[in-house]
Amino acid sequence: MIKIIKNFARRLFSGIFGQRGEVKMGFYGSPNAGKTSLANKICQDWLGEDLGSVSKIPHETREVQIKEKVVIERGGKKIEFKLIDTPGIATKIDFEDFLKFGMKKKEAQNRAKQATQGIIESIKWLDDMDAVIVLLDASSNPYSQVNITIIGNLVARNIPVLIVANKIDLKKSDIKKVQGAFPEYEVVGISAKTGENMDEFYEELFKLIKKAR
Amino acid sequence: MAIKSKKKVKKRVRTSRGVSEGLTIHFMPFSEISNEDSIGKIKKVMGLVLANKIIILQGKLSPDDEVRLIENSMTLIGNIKGFQGLEIATISGEGDTINMFEKMRRNIAKILIGERDKITIIGPATVVKDIKRDPKKMELMLQRK
Numbered sequence: 001m002i003k004i005i006k007n008f009a010r011r012l013f014s015g016i017f018g019q020r021g022e023v024k025m026g027f028y029g030s031p032n033a034g035k036t037s038l039a040n041k042i043c044q045d046w047l048g049e050d051l052g053s054v055s056k057i058p059h060e061t062r063e064v065q066i067k068e069k070v071v072i073e074r075g076g077k078k079i080e081f082k083l084i085d086t087p088g089i090a091t092k093i094d095f096e097d098f099l100k101f102g103m104k105k106k107e108a109q110n111r112a113k114q115a116t117q118g119i120i121e122s123i124k125w126l127d128d129m130d131a132v133i134v135l136l137d138a139s140s141n142p143y144s145q146v147n148i149t150i151i152g153n154l155v156a157r158n159i160p161v162l163i164v165a166n167k168i169d170l171k172k173s174d175i176k177k178v179q180g181a182f183p184e185y186e187v188v189g190i191s192a193k194t195g196e197n198m199d200e201f202y203e204e205l206f207k208l209i210k211k212a213r
Numbered sequence: 214m215a216i217k218s219k220k221k222v223k224k225r226v227r228t229s230r231g232v233s234e235g236l237t238i239h240f241m242p243f244s245e246i247s248n249e250d251s252i253g254k255i256k257k258v259m260g261l262v263l264a265n266k267i268i269i270l271q272g273k274l275s276p277d278d279e280v281r282l283i284e285n286s287m288t289l290i291g292n293i294k295g296f297q298g299l300e301i302a303t304i305s306g307e308g309d310t311i312n313m314f315e316k317m318r319r320n321i322a323k324i325l326i327g328e329r330d331k332i333t334i335i336g337p338a339t340v341v342k343d344i345k346r347d348p349k350k351m352e353l354m355l356q357r358k
Binding site (some may be wrong): 096149 | 237280297299303348
């Protein structure tokens, strides 16, 4: 509660006394929603380099990854932000799930331990974000409690949010279902893998950063 | 023949008793946690989850309480034998289409008495396999032992 008040006061004062420096843009969502894939796509498009590794095995990102000074351009205007890719948030972790991907027991246990620490780190970072992109897998059920909890926390902290429905290249994807689940928010459907609809995404990202400044 | 069928009945009784002993559902009225602070709420919920109970809570936890509950359960994975985290889901009694006046009325009620028109289910991941949710219903999938 104190953190929420502190965050609100920080945002209020920066609003009164002018723009803050670099906007901290967080990427949040469930494991395997495609947070790092999208972060890589942005970094490739604007910096020509990747941010982190991606994998089909959940919890590939187990530490917060940061890319400073990402500059994007829209209509001749430039905007700078700090990209913060966070580990996927889950409510449960069973090392045996990793064994199905051919991992050895010790390796799976180690990955599970790091994943739990990653989730704690992601939650701690929530208070420091200026704006957040919540990434959802458009081919999965959007009514997951993790998505609702993350968005609820962002609203309580008065942090601007953009919902991105990833994997629209998949046949099972249903962008309307995602929009129906979050009717009060802007939802952009993309494919970080194929680059589909990235133009609209950058448009919305630009607006989001402006809102956070 | 008659003895054989008696034995069969006995067996069935033993099986069903075993199942009922393994699963406890704890109904928690909103009043049980409404006066607790965040730590108190989490302690209460975690105590029941660690006792392998499924909680059906009248109302819902605040977003901050929910995130602290997840954080707390993550710190326990690996430290408490067999604990794998929890499943949580909230369903609201609200319809999809509500008018402005109804929205205002609900917001006032929320401030005065909390979100009691919601139901939250929380259970240990070792007991609850999944909670499938859409705006109108929730399905609780239990682990097979």
